[in-house]
Amino acid sequence: MSEAESNNTTTYNERLILFVLATVQFITIVDFMIVMPLGPQLMRVLQIDPSAFGLIVSSYTFAAGLAGLVASATVDRFSRKSAFLVLYAGFILGTLLCGLAPNYVTLVLARVLTGAFGGILGGISMAIIGDVFPDSRRGRATGAMMTGFAIASVAGVPLGLVIGNHFGWNMTFIALALAGLPVLFVAAYSLPSLDAHFGEARVHPLESLRRTFTVPNHLNAFALIIALTCSGFLIFPYISAYFVGNIGMSEQQLPWVYIAGGGLTFVASPIIGRWADRAGKLLVFRVIAPLSAALMFAITHLYEGGIVLAIAVFGALMVCNVGRMIPAMAMITASVAPRHRGSFLSANSSVQHIFGGVGAYVGGLFVTQAGEGAALEGFGTVGWIAAVVGMSSLWLAGRLRSGEQPETVSATELSLPAAAEAAYDPGEPMIAFVDGAAEVGDVRLQSFERDLHHESVDHLPELNSTHAVRPQVRRDAID
Template sequence: MAGISDGDSRAAVRRERLILLILAAVQFTTIVDFMIVMPLGPQLMRTLQIGPAEFGLIVSSYTFAAGLSGLVASSIVDRFPRRTSFLVLYSGFLLGTLLCAISPTYHTLVAARIATGAFGGVLGGMAMTIIGDVVPEERRGRATGSLMTGFALASVAGVPLGLFLGTNYGWQVPFIALVIAGVPILFLAPFAMPRLDGHVHQVHAHPLRSLTETFSFASHLNAFALTVALMMGSFTVFPYVSTYFVSNVGLTEQQLPLIYVVGGGLTLFTASAIGKLTDHWGALTVFRTISPISALLLLAITHLPHVAVSVAVVVFGSLMVSNVGRMIAAMTMITSSVERHRRGGFLSANSSVQHIASGMGAYVGGIIISESENGLLERFGLVGWIAAGSTLISLWLAGRIRSLEVTPGLAETISLGAAAEATVDASEPIAAAIEEC
């Protein structure tokens, strides 16, 4: 019996790794899709004959659509198996990305970005929901760190490659490449993922009541408050770093990709280690260790004078590592702060809050920052103090998060195992191939 138990355990770990690989790949495609629009701005404005305001709508339409769709999804997503929801969302995201590639006019591109955001914005919350259902709490920090590698790879490889394709072959080509990269993931997912439908059999309230309840529980509100503080501590600064580096720090536009490549590379190598430390020390301890460092780096980067490229690379890379590190710890706590049968709706709502708060942060930063007559950004340091203050507030908010994780009983464990049995044979050969990764 011990041998069978060990074999089942190894199979479960292989399945976790395969699912995490798929989710990280999805994270990569969705982040590149969102980020690639910004560096393509000059080409889009020239080709579509639009001004800065119209281009701003192209960028923000994705975020607003993601926020609204997250609220809708939070009221209904727990009524369906996780695998079904994931496949529908990712299919819609790829279709929206394809529509971006073939959009002939400005207005059709905005409509396509709305469609892409409506599906892509919910995928982040769905990925964390699947991790919460598949990965035990004692390994969840490492799993969240693995998911964050999608962000790192998007920064170090996806965005520079997409920018190269867009600059040399047209702004539509990066979107076509993302669709081509995403189709194999879409076809692999049904074989790799179990249905994850144990929550479906719970009694669900009316969608409107479900949405109200999501924003009624104290544990949910604490998690949402932490999410808002984290986003305000990031997006008041990050959208303007590139402009500040060029106008105030002295970097050239050709040197900017180096900043993101190095920062993404550092994140890629540290995310997994931070995830392991989160499992070993506890998410709250890791969060409270990294967040003060992040606050100091936010002040450093927003007050950076004219320096050598190497100094700018070190400061920005360190900030990216600390920012991703605190997100790993925070999302580990947030995922465990909700009951299993409410997790899909809650994390969809949290994804919506995250998008809306990031938009608010960027808006607040844009209101405060001004441009002088000689092209320098002014009051960026004040934005840094606001971001650092929000980061320090998150230390208190994180202490209010409580884990509601309940170890499943024997009957539930057997039920979940039976539900997964139907697909495990199909995915095990694939999972075995990456067992040593």
């Protein structure tokens, strides 16, 4: 019996499973995002400069990237439930250690531990969605799980900032760990084992990685993702410190910045997705990417006292950052052969995490601060670099080759997960959010084989000439 058929005959408590996955996503997103707006307080209390703060951010992403490469070779050797529970327990422990960290070094080490476990949880969650929910309901299940990101953006991060402002940055992580601990026990009770994949044929991990990193179109896709990720992470980790030190915004006003940015993002995301589906992904990307680059320059060159303008520019930048990511992810998804998407997406997640860390660390090298609460110096230079890197994505996007597949990936379906990708969390396996996309190639071939089987012998030569050859050519053309 196939896995899809098994899903239809096995009864799961689907609502409880979705609750667990959405709650875990909420906690992991808040944990990753909250470090950036806590930047001014962390630099003040720990007495560190912007470059040292950049390492706090990048340590998580570096660890997540390296862990993703290891996970792509090993995670399928365990049941989904076992892998999820171990990773989530490690993540909760790492978050708690962040809150208990007495100094800068231990905080960095705790962030490494948290990233190593938390960076893989998104992929495991999507694997559970794929195993539990049949193709006909997978898209709705994914949308329900993604509400965790929406709540994290609009409510979780501002609430974490309020806790940090009133009780200290340590309490933000301690509260997050305590809130997430009960979910571990609920997950242990509610999640099924999900070990049907044990019987699937496996390619040697090193061979899978070799294939992934030698296909020219894969390299073009990686280059585009690197440009998009680096340009954002050059500036986003330091925006809060810049708003406080240069614009004159108080730390108590920062939550409103993220409420406004998160709200605008989720209103605009589905609109941009539908526009990209109608007008064409590359066209929409070429319209929005220059706007995003211009806003990256603008937000790093604001004048002192312009708090309202700063909030408006930040909201517009969030919308444009998401707006360029939606068509970009749709194009990248369509450029990879369906049978190679599993290994590609694992590698893609690692590439995004690693270069998100590179961007955060490099940005910190250019930014200096004379003393506690002083203005950031050199942030304008970072804005120039981010804008140039962002503009390079226009050329890189044009290098992607379309697979010319009969079933293309919808930008509308990618709009919500792409918002998560663009806002702060690089590395979610985006194709998994497309309802049944991982099986597109297999379904198409199975359908063709059934049609061929039912045709009469008299029609076989015609079928061989018109149908049997062309699909194979089209599949090979995008390898």
